[in-house]
Amino acid sequence: MNSFTLLHVNSGYINSKYIAQQYVLEQVERKNLQAIIVNPTFMIGQFDVKPSSGKIILHGINKRLVFYPPGVKILYTLMMYAQVLLMHWR
Numbered sequence: 001m002n003s004f005t006l007l008h009v010n011s012g013y014i015n016s017k018y019i020a021q022q023y024v025l026e027q028v029e030r031k032n033l034q035a036i037i038v039n040p041t042f043m044i045g046q047f048d049v050k051p052s053s054g055k056i057i058l059h060g061i062n063k064r065l066v067f068y069p070p071g072v073k074i075l076y077t078l079m080m081y082a083q084v085l086l087m088h089w090r
Helices: 012-031 054-060 078-089
Strands: 042-044 075-077
Touching (some): 042 054
Parallel strands (some): 042 075
16 A cells, blocks of 8 residues: 555544555456556535535634635535536546
């Protein structure tokens, strides 16, 4: 594995996504496979049951001051995400 900057966070979710991605990359190289790896940041959609990513948006509604983590935030609707995946799959 290469140096992954979030391994120190000790998040099973983050680490499992990283390890799975590394496995896919390894299999692509070993078996000469094709793969598309997508790492979306935030996805929001009509059937977001928690809401998960949408929770950040709901939290900011009607707030005068909102704090958020540093870095780039890209919001995708689930429909946009599905369309992009299908477009690249073909």
